[in-house]
Amino acid sequence: MKIHFTKMQGAGNDFVVLDCTRSAFHLNADQIRFLGDRHMGVGADQILVVEKASRPDTDFRYRIFNQDGGEVEQCGNGARCFAKFVFEKGLTDKRSIRVETMKGVIEPRLCDDGRVRVNMGLPRFEPEELPFLCQGVSHLSRGTDTLWEVRAGGQDCWVSLVSMGNPHAVMVVGDVDEARVSEIGPDLENSPLFPRRVNVGFLQPLSRSSARLRVWERGAGETLACGTGACAAAVAGMRRGLFDSAVEIQARGGRLLIEWQAADGEPRPVYLTGPAAIVFEGEVDIPEGGLPAKGANHV
Numbered sequence: 001m002k003i004h005f006t007k008m009q010g011a012g013n014d015f016v017v018l019d020c021t022r023s024a025f026h027l028n029a030d031q032i033r034f035l036g037d038r039h040m041g042v043g044a045d046q047i048l049v050v051e052k053a054s055r056p057d058t059d060f061r062y063r064i065f066n067q068d069g070g071e072v073e074q075c076g077n078g079a080r081c082f083a084k085f086v087f088e089k090g091l092t093d094k095r096s097i098r099v100e101t102m103k104g105v106i107e108p109r110l111c112d113d114g115r116v117r118v119n120m121g122l123p124r125f126e127p128e129e130l131p132f133l134c135q136g137v138s139h140l141s142r143g144t145d146t147l148w149e150v151r152a153g154g155q156d157c158w159v160s161l162v163s164m165g166n167p168h169a170v171m172v173v174g175d176v177d178e179a180r181v182s183e184i185g186p187d188l189e190n191s192p193l194f195p196r197r198v199n200v201g202f203l204q205p206l207s208r209s210s211a212r213l214r215v216w217e218r219g220a221g222e223t224l225a226c227g228t229g230a231c232a233a234a235v236a237g238m239r240r241g242l243f244d245s246a247v248e249i250q251a252r253g254g255r256l257l258i259e260w261q262a263a264d265g266e267p268r269p270v271y272l273t274g275p276a277a278i279v280f281e282g283e284v285d286i287p288e289g290g291l292p293a294k295g296a297n298h299v
């Protein structure tokens with residue numbers, strides 16, 4: 001089955017974007033895995049689906065699938081690429097849109113400098129929001145944050161928990177280049193403490209307004225940037241008293257600006273600003289059966 005796609009990236013987090021505003025989306029998980037596969041298919045961290053709004057108070061609906069084929073709640077770099085796509089393809093004449101996702105409405109706006117600024121909604125911190133099975137897990141307070149002790153990669157890790165609609169566990173490290181991302185990341189992603197798995201952030205504060213970050217993403221592995229991961233890490237750092245209300249997050253693939261004014265304790269949305277670019281357009285013939293199961297004989 002031949003389909004047209006648009007390849008996009010935001011700070012190096014890359015996507016296959018499918019315009020399903022005129023034809024229904026109907027790919028199964030194995031076909032999505034084919035699109036995301038960097039050897040057998042097109043290659044991307046996530047697959048983004050653009051659909052017509054299903055609610056009168058929104059302009060579009062936005063569905064997100066990880067490279068492993070699972071549908072997820074939110075994607076921040078993808079939200080910027082989604083917005084850039086609909087602006088550039090003339091699917092809207094607005095510069096600010098309201099987009100329905102699996103978990104709430106986000107509001108991307110095209111900035112004069114070509115970046116996109118997104119209201120990513122309210123962060124949530126209760127363990128049940130991720131979910132995280134906190135029964136009997138050691139924890140301590142740090143500022144207005146709670147740190148939880150979890151074992152991963154053969155070591156004890158103290159993590160902050162933040163939901164941006166999707167689940168994040170964030171730990172502070174001395175040097176992201178030295179962080180054991182590929183050992184701790186998958187161990188924590190698949191820990192029984194996180195029934196829906198989790199994204200894992202490794203945060204290195206540099207000042208009260210800047211930090212480096214690496215993220216092992218649920219369903220995709222380490223990516224060059226993670227938008228919701230940047231939101232989660234910045235907000236966790238603010239709650240720990242490490243950052244002021246605006247933080248430049250330096251990911252391996254680019255820089256993201258996170259703003260969150262929550263000093264008065266009132267629930268406030270998180271704003272994510274960063275780049276989004278179309279890389280190329282293409283056609284691809286998706287095999288009926290999609291990508292063979294991992295380990296299956298390809299020949």
Ligand SMILES: N[C@H](CCC[C@H](N)C(=O)O)C(=O)O
Nearest residue numbers: 075076077166217218227228
């Ligand atoms: N891997 C994430 C989805 C994509 C998030 C990331 N690409 C972003 O920019 O927020 C999850 O399973 O929750």
